[in-house]
Amino acid sequence: MVKETLDAPYSHYLLDAELSQKVDHRTTEEMDIDGFTLMEIAGSSAAKKILQHNKQLQHNVFLCGKGNNAGDALVVARYLLQHDARVTLVFISGTDDLSKDTQKNLKLLRAFDKKDRITIYEKWSGFSAPNNYNFIIDGMLGTGLTSDLRGDYAKAVGWANQQQHPVLAMDIPTGLHPDSGEKMGKAIEAVRTFSFGGRKQGFYLNDGPAVTGTIDYCDLPFPNAYKEDCKTFALDTDWVSLPSYTPGKHKxxxxxxxxxxxxxxxxxxxxxxxxxxxxxxxxxxxxxxxxxxxxxxxxxxxxxxxxxxxxxxxxxxxxxxxxxxxxxxxxxxxxxxxxxxxxxxxxxxxxxxxxxxxxxxxxxxxxxxxxxxxxxxxxxxxxxxxxxxxxxxxxxxxxxxxxxxxxxxxxxxxxxLCQENNTTILSKGMPGIIGTPSRKCYLTNYNTNYFAxxxxxxxxxxxxxxxSALGLAADESCAAALLNGQQKLSSLQKDTNKIPEPTDFI
Ligand SMILES: NC(=O)C1=CN([C@@H]2O[C@H](COP(=O)(O)OP(=O)(O)OC[C@H]3O[C@@H](n4cnc5c(N)ncnc54)[C@H](O)[C@@H]3O)[C@@H](O)[C@H]2O)[C@@H](O)CC1
Ligand SMILES: Nc1ncnc2c1ncn2[C@@H]1O[C@H](COP(=O)(O)OP(=O)(O)O)[C@@H](O)[C@H]1O
Ligand SMILES: [K+]
CATH class of the missing domain: 3.40.1190.20 (Ribokinase)
Structure with a gap:
């Protein structure tokens, strides 16, 4: 057996749509924590982070679908409203068919609004953006995405991507496939994505890195044990320890x-x-x-x-x-x-x-x-x-x-390939992928094109x-080697405008 030593923290487990839904389902069924509570925790933690960075929010545009992703956005809207910001809501599929918890949150939001600070559009056509606003909040689609974006969803995404205003995505940029990281026709280009209960695998693959922006992990009360089926992890210097030099007695x-x-x-x-x-x-x-x-x-x-x-x-x-x-x-x-x-x-x-x-x-x-x-x-x-x-x-x-x-x-x-051949593979490219015999895979989360x-x-x-010669296990040797390059790249980028050369990574 090949010894594997990497041990990612749960915050770096990468969920696909199936595992996301399974974890959610088990938490509500077995732990009796209902979906409305999860939505409140998700939306309130995103709102707190938004407010932390932006004290002067005046007006925000919320693009909402009909599923629970929209519910997360509505919770954010409520918190921003409580901080005296105006709220414009656009429901791409109307409000008749909202999911139960989303419907409840819309009702709650309306009840909180004592100063007529909310404007609601029940369909995309007819929406006209306010003159001044801070952010576009993307609550159209999350892990429930099942097909290419068409019609008004595609139009709304196209509109949002053309605006100067930054887009903040709830859970995942609308249109990005949570597993493959491919754009399903179109995808929101977010500056920041609040990822609820688990980072999504698609953030790191294909179009993912280009549209996800900064990933902000928001914890949810999911028992860690429910994530154990996960086999894909994000590599990061915050959890991989890089070896430091210790002199030996003899060469x-x-x-x-x-x-x-x-x-x-x-x-x-x-x-x-x-x-x-x-x-x-x-x-x-x-x-x-x-x-x-x-x-x-x-x-x-x-x-x-x-x-x-x-x-x-x-x-x-x-x-x-x-x-x-x-x-x-x-x-x-x-x-x-x-x-x-x-x-x-x-x-x-x-x-x-x-x-x-x-x-x-x-x-x-x-x-x-x-x-x-x-x-x-x-x-x-x-x-x-x-x-x-x-x-x-x-x-x-x-x-x-x-x-x-x-x-x-x-x-x-x-x-x-790793499993069949009992081998570790460091597959170079964007992202860099480390595969291990136990089928675990680790993905880089930085721009590896600087190494091309x-x-x-x-x-x-x-x-x-x-x-490897210093005694690290195969998986750890690969991780340390990749991140060694990442660290050198980021200190180079901090200090100079120099175009990185391979010798800079020695
Ligand atoms: N997983 C969890 O435990 C939690 C999930 N939450 C949120 O809930 C989201 C998942 O919610 P849902 O399962 O309701 O899914 P979504 O909110 O992603 O939307 C699903 C709805 O969109 C429709 N749809 C799918 N593809 C479409 C397309 N291409 N064009 C138009 N409509 C399309 C579906 O028919 C369905 O009605 C997560 O991404 C997250 O934002 C949070 O509320 C907190 C907890
Ligand atoms: N520290 C690093 N982190 C991520 N990827 C890296 C790193 N160093 C090298 N790479 C990957 O290795 C590739 C270069 O390898 P390769 O094409 O075999 O080049 P060469 O054989 O000419 O040296 C880069 O495009 C990049 O994908
Ligand atoms: K979204």
Missing amino acids: YDSGVLHIVAGSEGLTGAAIMAARSAWAEGLGAIIIICPRGLLSVFEHNLPSVIKKPVGKKEDYYFKESHAEQVQDILQEKESSMLLGPGLGRNTDTISFVEQLLTTTTTDTIIDADGLWCLSQLEEWPKTDQANWILTPHPGELQKLIKDEIGEGHQRLNTVRK RAGSGDVLAGKVSAF
Whole structure:
């Protein structure tokens, strides 16, 4: 069994529509906390947060559907009304067919209004926006979305997205699919989303990051146990602890990494990866390379130990080198990074197959190592070796020998592949996805496109390998490596306008 150590707090569990509804249903049925109470808690906590940031609210426009999402918006409206703000409500499907709790909240809102501060539109046509207002509150659709937006819903979303006024979404931007993060025809572009009782998976996938804005998690009294079926989590520096440097007694007891890499003209990747790993304070890095490339590594990596294999005239790995490499690996307890710049010679594919068939060392496979793996009928993994694969979308596609879509489809592919092969996968892209053998997946929540420059994959592979060599479990090594980059990116963005370069992430 591959040891997994990541343990996300419940606030970072990502719910899909089914789990959201199940948790809600169980809470009302088994805990006897009724839907009206949940709505009050959801709406009041959103209202409190809105009021905290905006003392001078004069007038707000509430776009409401007919389900419970509209009820949340009406609770917010009541609290803002109590703070003397005017309220304009637009019911896209009228008010005849509102859900029970939403109907009750409309009645309550009217009863609270002693100064005629509410204007109500019973349909979209005829709505005319007030002259001055602060926010548009989106309470049209939440997790009950079942089809593409059409008619007046689509019109209202189109209107809201064209306004200068910021849109605050209740639970999820209307039109965003809670599971896939795809726009169902159209979606509200929110600056802020108040997420009730659980962040939604769709915030992190496909169009999600572009339309969700800042996510504001609002707790609801859902028993944590009801969320246990969740298998998808948001990665965040607020709960993943990044390893800090502690010096060892001896170079060989403070993390040893073997890097099996290089072929003629392709030595740069291994150099980047080695520098990246070295920066994390490893005791020793040992590059194993074809002997013909020794001088390149001697020249570029003075702190790294080199162990060349084969003959002077070997410029790429051959099957016959596998045994020698295996012997070197067995000298020290270590992790191995296999792949940077290996090239794609047929003989190198056989070398990779032979080496993986025999090794029990924890192995990170990147770049050409993944390409070689994709050429094999079966993955030659020994039971003892933990693998971490770090494919970009193209490499992932090669590995599964099939098309992968972005976002949600990639998430499902990674989950399945990890379980079937008892492997950890760091799938690069937007979002970055870590998949584990137990089917758990972790999604990044920052703009990974800043890393889309040649070389940052090598830096990332170096970090994953370094943390593995330092003794972190596979899932934690991947998380620490991704977030290490995120932290460097945010301090760079704070300090300068410099366009980030892969070397900045070392
Ligand atoms: N899950 C929970 O425990 C809680 C949920 N609350 C809120 O309730 C929401 C879910 O409420 P509902 O299940 O009533 O669902 P919604 O409020 O999302 O709306 C469902 C209604 O919209 C209609 N609809 C679906 N797709 C449509 C489309 N494309 N165009 C037009 N109409 C469409 C449905 O026929 C149904 O009548 C959550 O997102 C959240 O905002 C909160 O009140 C607090 C507690
Ligand atoms: N710290 C990071 N956080 C999130 N994603 C990252 C990070 N570092 C690298 N990446 C991902 O790795 C990709 C680059 O890897 P890759 O395409 O293999 O590049 P190369 O092999 O040229 O170095 C980026 O587009 C990004 O998706
Ligand atoms: K909404």
